Amino acid sequence: MHDAIDTTFSPLQNHLLAALPEEVQVRIFSFLELEKLELGQVMYEAGGKLAYVHFPVDAIVSLLYVMESGASAEISVVGNEGLIGVALFMGGESTSSRAVVQSAGHAYRLKGSMLTEEFNRHGKLLELMLRYTQSLITQMAQTAVCNRHHSIDQQLCRWLLLSLDRLPGNHLTMTQELIANMLGVRREGVTEAAGKLQKLGVIDYHRGHITVLNRSKLEELSCECYAVVKTETDRLLPYALPKKSA
Amino acid sequence: MHDAIDTTFSPLQNHLLAALPEEVQVRIFSFLELEKLELGQVMYEAGGKLAYVHFPVDAIVSLLYVMESGASAEISVVGNEGLIGVALFMGGESTSSRAVVQSAGHAYRLKGSMLTEEFNRHGKLLELMLRYTQSLITQMAQTAVCNRHHSIDQQLCRWLLLSLDRLPGNHLTMTQELIANMLGVRREGVTEAAGKLQKLGVIDYHRGHITVLNRSKLEELSCECYAVVKTETDRLLPYALPKKSA
DNA sequence: AAAGTTCTGTGCGCTAGCGAACACACTACT
């Protein structure tokens, strides 16, 4: 923000990579490749084989399920707290979800073969991956329930909070159309819900730019789902506590 | 059904246990304890610590998420193709879901400590567990999407099929009230949907007893979600192919 | 400055599913 260092990336900006024991970092980091993630970029398609796992540092990626009709719904969000491509170490190689970049940025990627090699050498990496996977599972499950029982208004709040936690600052770049796709609802529904939040002074919304003005109010208006996911994630991955580095 | 052997259980009736290499079976089987699962029994509560993993042989267990309001939704079903308690080896020890016996029967349980001990000894067990977990993830994700986009009628079909696959025969014992809880909808909604299926001659329904008369028709009426989950599960766990032993 | 494109706001009518209330089974127990 105020100096050049902010534009330089380090694997340590990803919480999972940062949480590894140093000896593992030493072995792995040299194999990491920095990559740019463009908005809307499809990182993998449903059914496609995965060759890499990706560790975002300042990007957000959505895991989307797309139906035959074309209707879709986001089942989870991944930022610098996690990784893309669990299927690779779960043994399935591919998933039936699609991963789309929701917020442009960067990530480090690691060849799948490197990963499994490291698994065999030392259990710590695997252990961490599994813990993360469990938190992902929690998010998916909560999403399922939320889809069933909560209003668009509540879900929008939840979604904003989840996204916010994965971004620096209180601003996100996102059209209502895109949010609608994520939530699996109509764009008009989002317009309405966002309008209410705008009127309440909770957010400021202008052509694809959202600024959250009152975060605590947002948490209040959100359904419980956000808190459930957050709490469980913090429990499973306690190292990820500092939202932003001072 | 026609001889006494059917009342005797074997760990091999669980597909995961059956798929293990013989040397692992030899080590593990002596530690398995047969247990009876009563209808409605809560196997673990959200947040509770898990001490055992359970491998059903002729029971079905639902993973339920319960909201503050008390409203609930099933996020996945587990039968003899899987296990209860992934959190134990994922490292989290507890989950935020509740596991409820949906169809009474039996399971073998294994102490968590035994499991991790075996993990360290040989990777095959872990590998299998992970594959299964991935198929579970698929089911959860698909459920989330299904909740968002499909009608109660379609979801009921999907649910019947998923349950049927985990049971011998074409009959299940289940009240509409319970199904409603699973699907996270009103009981009346289920009454209506089931009424339609009844009228079409697809199922026969009487006070908690459902007999599926026309399975292919049921698949036809179901949303794509059943097929997606089934296909993916078969891909990930191909050993589980024979639905029933001859 | 003009034209085109992309986002956002509104206003319909329509339907699935909800909540509540109640009537009628069928089963079980005494």
Place this chain on the structure above:
DNA sequence: AGTAGTGTGTTCGCTAGCGCACAGAACTTT
């Protein structure tokens, strides 16, 4: 046979969200 209990069917008004259609507003391109 009588009574209680537990499942199931039906009705009725209500609301959230849908699909569609269109208008304006804000950027982009030429």
